[in-house]
Amino acid sequence: xxxxxxxxxxxxxxxxxxxxxxxxxxxxxxxxxxxxxxxxxxxxxxxxxxxxxxxxxxxxxxxxxxxxxxxxxxxxxxxxxxxxxxxxxxxxxxxxxxxxxxxxxxxxxxxxxxxxxxxxxxxxxxxxxxxxxxxxxxxxxxxxxxxxxxxxxxxxxxxxxxxxxxxxxxxxxxxxxxxxxxxxxxxxxxxxxxxxxxxxxxxxxxxxxxxxxxxxxxxxxxxxxxxxxxxxxxxxxxxxxxxxxxxxxxxxxxxxxxxxxxxxxxxxxxxxxxxxxxxxxxxxxxxxxxxxxxxxxxxxxxxxxxxxxxxxxxxxxxxxxxxxxxxxxxxxxxxxxxxxxxxxxxxxxxxxxxxxxxxxxxxxxxxxxxxxxxxxxxxxxxxxxxxxxxxxxxxxxxxxxxxxxxxxxxxxxx
Amino acid sequence: xxxxxxxxxxxxxxxxxxxxxxxxxxxxxxxxxxxxxxxxxxxxxxxxxxxxxxxxxxxxxxxx
Numbered sequence: 156x157x158x159x160x161x162x163x164x165x166x167x168x169x170x171x172x173x174x175x176x177x178x179x180x181x182x183x184x185x186x187x188x189x190x191x192x193x194x195x196x197x198x199x200x201x202x203x204x205x206x207x208x209x210x211x212x213x214x215x216x217x218x219x220x221x222x223x224x225x226x227x228x229x230x231x232x233x234x235x236x237x238x239x240x241x242x243x244x245x246x247x248x249x250x251x252x253x254x255x256x257x258x259x260x261x262x263x264x265x266x267x268x269x270x271x272x273x274x275x276x277x278x279x280x281x282x283x284x285x286x287x288x289x290x291x292x293x294x295x296x297x298x299x300x301x302x303x304x305x306x307x308x309x310x311x312x313x314x315x316x317x318x319x320x321x322x323x324x325x326x327x328x329x330x331x332x333x334x335x336x337x338x339x340x341x342x343x344x345x346x347x348x349x350x351x352x353x354x355x356x357x358x359x360x361x362x363x364x365x366x367x368x369x370x371x372x373x374x375x376x377x378x379x380x381x382x383x384x385x386x387x388x389x390x391x392x393x394x395x396x397x398x399x400x401x402x403x404x405x406x407x408x409x410x411x412x413x414x415x416x417x418x419x420x421x422x423x424x425x426x427x428x429x430x431x432x433x434x435x436x437x438x439x440x441x442x443x444x445x446x447x448x449x450x451x452x453x454x455x456x457x458x459x460x461x462x463x464x465x466x467x468x469x470x471x472x473x474x475x476x477x478x479x480x481x482x483x484x485x486x487x488x489x490x491x492x493x494x495x496x497x498x499x500x501x502x503x504x505x506x507x508x509x510x511x512x513x514x515x516x517x518x519x520x521x522x523x524x525x526x527x528x529x530x531x532x533x534x535x536x537x538x539x540x541x542x543x544x545x546x547x548x549x550x551x552x553x554x555x556x557x558x559x560x561x562x563x564x565x566x567x568x569x
Numbered sequence: 570x571x572x573x574x575x576x577x578x579x580x581x582x583x584x585x586x587x588x589x590x591x592x593x594x595x596x597x598x599x600x601x602x603x604x605x606x607x608x609x610x611x612x613x614x615x616x617x618x619x620x621x622x623x624x625x626x627x628x629x630x631x632x633x
Binding site for chain 1: 573574575576577579580581596597598599600602632
């Protein structure tokens with residue numbers, strides 16, 4: 156258990172040094188370590204970290220930059236800011252190692268959380284000699300500001316908005332130079348991997364934010380590959396879970412069949428979802444999935460960078476159709492249009508926001524079509540009808556309570 | 570070669586689609602996207618170059 160980021164022994168820089176932190180490693184051995192542990196990015200896409208390191212390390216351009224990305228725009232995730240506020244030395248040591256692995260002359264922590272920035276600056280001021288020269292760059296918070304090309308653009312003096320790929324930052328990033336950009340948790344995991352070695356590290360852990368509308372949320376740390384149900388069960392009785400918004404808003408709205416999937420990128424992708432930043436919103440048995448997705452689509456519409464026509468028009472149209480359906484005031488073509496947009500608008504933006512909106516819709520149509528159609532024809536789903544009835548005192552006591560939509564039996568632990 | 574659309578630059582003129590309808594498609598709002606990940610076979614290079622050249626917003630480019 157000594158490998159866990161939040162375990163005892165990592166509380167202070169001195170403790171972490173005793174654990175083996177702040178050691179000296181050459182570039183090749185750092186990249187080999189990341190490859191051996193199959194360390195994946197913790198920001199959302201799960202890209203193999205060793206390949207990112209190699210791409211920058213092997214560049215012909217001698218000027219290189221390393222960025223720790225701590226801009227956590229996902230509304231359902233708190234892991235990055237908690238990590239930066241409470242274990243800043245792990246992030247900074249990870250950045251120091253990554254900069255050393257790629258031969259970067261400049262290291263930057265990119266962050267919007269003010270408290271994190273204060274903590275990081277204090278540690279750099281007090282312990283600067285341990286980490287080398289590290290800058291803290293603050294950016295106004297926004298959903299798309301954490302996208303890697305948005306970070307590069309902001310550091311170069313522009314708006315924190317994504318650009319078209321290619322080039323990726325490892326090819327041409329800050330100032331046009333090859334730039335390694337890695338999520339702060341990835342870097343903290345990398346620091347722990349270097350401190351403890353590959354055999355003890357194994358595949359590392361995941362920081363996961365789990366939140367439910369009826370139970371309090373939690374930030375949990377579990378080994379990579381832990382079944383999803385074990386994480387959900389930490390915040391809510393598993394029989395109360397009707398659906399899960401997975402990967403923040405990036406993995407769609409998924410049914411109980413997903414409970415037994417292991418928390419790792421490949422497994423969730425194979426199941427038609429996404430791990431993203433390992434944030435999960437539990438939709439409880441008394442929550443309406445249609446209302447929740449309407450909320451999510453409205454958020455994505457508001458947070459669109461409004462740069463790409465397909466995203467600007469597409470997310471606005473999706474959110475408007477969902478709002479009409481949720482209110483029972485739909486146009487005849489709304490459900491059909493949602494299905495069409497879910498497929499035709501995929502891959503059409505410069506960042507992944509529009510893809511997240513498409514997956515949200517396709518998962519809603521695949522798993523919750525009855526609820527959607529019931530709303531679309533103006534009846535509301537069974538839960539919404541129950542709520543209307545419960546609000547009407549005169550009828551409530553005479554009426555048999557409607558049956559809740561049952562949780563799939565294979566999703567219940569016996 | 571690969572055709573790449575910068576979605577933030579595309580203004581939905583649709584002229585690229587006229588030049589290379591097998592390489593580019595328009596969504597229902599009129600904005601361009603590539604077909605088959607933008608891969609251009611050698612015999613369609615001149616059509617791809619024409620699509621790049623005609624875009625008033627300079628939203629298209631060819632990359633290796």
